[in-house]
Amino acid sequence: MKKLFAVLGDPIGHSMSPVMHNDLFSFYNIDAHYLPFHVKPDNLGHAVRGLKAIGAGGFNVTIPHKSAIIPFLDQVDELALQIGAVNTVVNVDGKFVGYNTDGLGFLKGLTDIGLHISESRVLIIGAGGAARAIYFAIAKNLPKAVDLTNRTVEKAANLIKDCPFPVSSKAISLTEAAEKIGEYDLIIQTTMSGMSPNLNEQPLSLENLHGQALVCDIIYNPLETKFLQEAKQKDAKIQNGIEMFVYQGALAFEKWTGIFPDVKRMRENVLQQLGGTSNVNR
Known part of the structure; x- marks a missing residue:
């Protein structure tokens, strides 16, 4: 049975995380799928409880939920608490643990x-x-x-x-x-x-x-x-x-799977979606 991963946001249609992470799951032969969920602020708690009930492996959190998500989690990493925001949640033995991989x-x-x-x-x-x-x-x-x-x-x-x-x-x-x-x-x-x-x-x-x-x-x-x-x-x-987006995603993927992924592949995938070829002028 495929393990579910997700991203919660409002809005969410612009997110490139599903394309990036689903490609990685396929590349590393991991039986998992990553879905975007449009979650209004009033429904955030319901969404978290629903993901826990179905045994989701983890999820990302984007605007405007990064701070609001904290009370709904079982545990939050010290740096994420200091920042006051969570963008990555991991299911650890049935408990949702929050991290911040942005910085x-x-x-x-x-x-x-x-x-x-x-x-x-x-x-x-x-x-x-x-x-x-x-x-x-x-x-x-x-x-x-x-x-x-x-x-x-x-x-x-x-x-x-x-x-x-x-x-x-x-x-x-x-x-x-x-x-x-x-x-x-x-x-x-x-x-x-x-x-x-x-x-x-x-x-x-x-x-x-x-x-x-x-x-x-x-x-x-x-x-x-x-x-x-x-x-x-x-x-x-x-x-x-692009670099911040790719690396925060790589760190999240590592927390979910134990694998630090091919960042070059991730970067090229995102750039292809954006229609670009380069993001750094050395």
Whole structure:
């Protein structure tokens, strides 16, 4: 009997996780299937209980359920609790255990670039759920500094206060961030600015960017946002959201099956779905 895996979200039709994970189950000869479920917030608890009742092997959680899912789980990993969000759930002997692979997935995505977090000065743009996961994962590795900028500076400051790791951080305005952006080795854009269909938006100017920096945008539709295009014009290295998406999925797959999958295969599969060929400018 096939083991069921799933992703819960609202909306969910855009998710590429089913294509990615079903290909992996087939590739590794695992008798399992991965389905998308459109779950409204009011029905989240019912959905979790239903998945447990039928013995689902695990599931992913996407917007807007990553924080709301926590009370419905039997156990939550310490890092996920600190972040306050879960994106991966594993059935462990009948108990649903929650993890967050988003921040770790982002860090894994930097391995292809050869960037060493501990030697870097980092700027994170945004202070939402994705920024929180990435910030905590980076802070745990103790970079030289990791600053946060956001339209509401107070929200960035509160995120810094919540961080459990002893890292040097400041909350700065978008204007200040644009002025001093040349001081950073790694710039990470975590907002929805520039996501399709708002292709002409970008969170701040990169006029003062230097060509040695790595500029990341967690958006992957389009493959190159206006933000990344401007960074490339400044001769900076760029990375879009494909790497984070693929690696967070790989870490989830590993938790479900014990197999760390072929990331190159996953990347090519996702790029094929998006109609693209490359996501990194070295």
